[in-house]
Amino acid sequence: MVEYNFKKITVVPNGKAFIDIILSRTQRTTPTVVHKGYAISRLRQFYMRKVKYTQSNFHDKLQKIIDDFPRLGDIHPFYGDLLHVLYNKDHYKLALGQVNTAKNLISKISQDYVKLLKYGDSLYRCKSLKVAALGRMCTVIKRIGPSLAYLEQVRQHMARLPSIDPNNRTILICGYPNVGKSSFMNKITRADVDVQSYAFTTKSLFVGHTDYKYLRYQVIDTPGILDRPFEDRNIIEMCSITALAHLRAAILFFLDLSGSCGYSIVQQAALFHSIKELFSNKPLIIVCNKTDLQPLEGLNEGDKKLVMEMKSEASKSQGGEAASADDFLLTMSTLTEEGVMAVKNAACERLLDQRVEKKMKSKKMNDCLNRFHVAMPKPRDQKERPACIPQAVLEAKALEAAQKEGRKTEKDIENENGGAGVYSASLRKHHILANEEWKEDILPEFLDGHNVYDFVDPDILLRLEELEREEGVRQAEAEDGDEDFEMDGEDLTPEEREALQAIKKKKILLIQEHRIKKSTAESRPTVPRKFDKERKFTSERMGRQLSSLGIDPSRAIERARSRSVSRKGRKRERSVDRDGEDGMEIDGGSSNKKLRLRSMSRSRSVSRPFGEVVPGEGFRDSAQKMKAITMARNASKKRNKDARRGEADRVIPTLRPKHLFSGKRSIGKTDRR
Structure with a gap:
């Protein structure tokens, strides 16, 4: 029986991928090193091998595509007409025909250039012929690119057919x-x-x-x-x-x-x-x-x-x-x-x-029936010969039937009590207990070797009601106590009420601003002040806020402005020497005095000493911190050294391994590899 499995058709690469596959395979499989000092016959063989190998790969790949796709005349008419309905058999045959033509063209190109390579007179001539041969083969593949793309689409669709x-x-x-x-x-x-x-x-x-x-x-x-x-x-x-x-x-x-x-x-x-x-x-x-x-x-x-x-x-x-x-x-x-x-x-x-x-x-069927012969036995006398069953077998069957009649199976009980889904078989009916009534008890249940029922209080419901009543009384007392601590606006002065309203308003605004930041892109890192387009943080705003608090803002504003001016003018000052060129003044003391004064006035950040203990690090003093750092360095030194040694480091740990340079070597084998 013929089976049609279109899922086994190999993937058809496009033109560029086809060329990359073949050329990379040629580069990996054939020799790649050639010197101009080689004999001309060796050079010819080197480049002829590359051309032939490339042609062979192209031929095999294209032939595989042609063989995998079904021929419409060789398959069942149902699939032939179905493929014609889905893909148009004229386009299908044309694409496969172009692939076949490309295969033949590549073979012809290979034959022609191999003939020319046989008479190549130099390394340059042979290499040029090889490049031209491979280039013409790739050009042929590029020209059938649309056919390869069409066949790949057909292959994907055929793989999805039932x-x-x-x-x-x-x-x-x-x-x-x-x-x-x-x-x-x-x-x-x-x-x-x-x-x-x-x-x-x-x-x-x-x-x-x-x-x-x-x-x-x-x-x-x-x-x-x-x-x-x-x-x-x-x-x-x-x-x-x-x-x-x-x-x-x-x-x-x-x-x-x-x-x-x-x-x-x-x-x-x-x-x-x-x-x-x-x-x-x-x-x-x-x-x-x-x-x-x-x-x-x-x-x-x-x-x-x-x-x-x-x-x-x-x-x-x-x-x-x-x-x-x-x-x-x-x-x-x-x-x-x-x-x-x-x-x-x-x-x-x-x-x-x-x-x-x-x-x-x-x-x-007629040919098969002619070979069959059905034998029908003829009676040799008038005596009847019925089937004979031994008496022991009949007695065993009768006994089994009697036992079945007197015994109810679980299936019979299920049918009597409503059938499957209604009746549930009891798993305790065969338990061996001192009292048969215990089989259907919900308790006892055993946990860690103890019967749970021994620890159940018979008045547990009354105890539960008492606890609930007590809990209700405590909750009522707690609510009464909370009422005393609530801030009531009636007991406050007008100024305190205004302050309370301002605090509540500020709290609502902060909550809303936080929610907006979470829901929008404003949750990214803080933008530097020079990029603050909305001008939220200005000295005028600071002055207004300080004034509202009853503080004089003039000194703070003056200090902020002086710092911004000093920051702007913090460029390196240069003076003009006697010759008129730009340079530092050597003999004048005024410039040095200026620099000294400016460096003294400038407050620069000083880096923290290496051994200083920062609160929260968990060290008693700087000596203990230095000791911990030294121990950590010593522990990681061996790991760091081993981690640097790997396959990609081009390192031979033992420069002359003994197993490669000692003992006898066979005749003709002088290379260590």
Whole structure:
């Protein structure tokens, strides 16, 4: 049996990736060092090897692509037409043809340049020929870049196609969109096809599997088909038409009697008559779905007549060879699941009968029957010889039956008490206890070797009520005490009330500002003051705040301004010497005096001594801190030394390892490696 597994097709690289793969492989596999002192024959062989190796890699890669993709003439017609519907077989064949042409061109280029390399007269000439050969090969690959990209898209789509075996037992579901095909498939298989209330939810073929009489059947859910001319149908509808035309399957044509799909029974009957040629020589069943909304008996005369005409057409396509005329028309509802299994069983049975009948009529079957001989024993006298069962076996069977009648099993008890889900078997009935009544007790429960019941107070509920009453009294006292400490505005003076209101307002503003900062991008690090665009922190604002507190702000503002001026003018002062050039004045004392005074006035930060103990570090004094630092350095010294030694350090720890330079070496082996 032929299996089509399109998931095994190798990935098709694009033009640039293709060239990078081949050239890097050539560089890694072939020798890369050549000297101009080599003999000319050696130079020719060096570059001929590179050209031949590159051509061989290109040939193998391209041939692998051609072999992996299926040939439309060699595969099953179903897959051939499906690929034509999805990808257009002309484009498909053209892309593979271009890949094949590129393979042949690269072989021709290699042959031509190898001939030229045989007569190369210098290192430069041979190298130029090699570069030209590889460049022309890469140019050929670049030109087929669009074909490679198209084949990669086809490969990805083919890998997502369902694995349909055209020769297996198949049930095919077809009909108008939104008539319940996918719902029926989800009921009888474990497939999970998307079901929605709008048309064309299913846009491709879906495959599920079901069992009937220990045989596996594949169920194919097809997209909906509309009643319109063949040339107007889109790709989604053509997938269904392809499956109907080429697969030997039992056809289930679904009808929506209620019309909730958006199409009337007249339109559905017209679709049936337009594609009935595809149903010839295949088991066909008309399935009337959604009978919970509209039963078949409640249809008007016109619609019922159309349904009966479809039923007669289905029986004609089979030559009326069904077990009964009702097998061609079945009703069901996927919502209530009424009749779902009957439709499945009827389709499987019809398909099985047809396959068996075809095998019986085939020439191969007649050839096999000629080889069989069924032996029928002839009676040698008039005496009857019935089956003989030993008496011991009969007695054992009778005894076993009597024991079963007198003994109730757990299953019998379960059925008597409501069945599974209602009756729960007791796991304590076989416990051996001193008193049989103890078996059904909720207690005793044992914990750490003690019976829990021994520690249970019989008046525990009364104790609980007392504790709750006591807790309520304490809570009431606590609330009364809290009321005394609450700040009441009535006892405050007008100034204190204003201060309290200001504090509350400030607190609300701080909370709001914090929330805004958390919710926006303002939670990033603080911006330096020179980038403060909003000018939040100014000397005028500081003056207003100090004035509101009753403090004179003049000295603080003056100090801030003097510091900002001194910070601006802190550049290195240079003087002009006697020759007019820019430089430091050497003989004048005024400049040095200025620098000294400015350096004395400037307050610079002094770094903290290394051994000084900072509060919170946990050291008693500086001596203990220095001792801890020294111990940490000594402990990490060996680790740091080992960490620097690795594979990437180009270090040979032992310069002359003994096992490489001692003992005998075999003849001709003088290299230490």
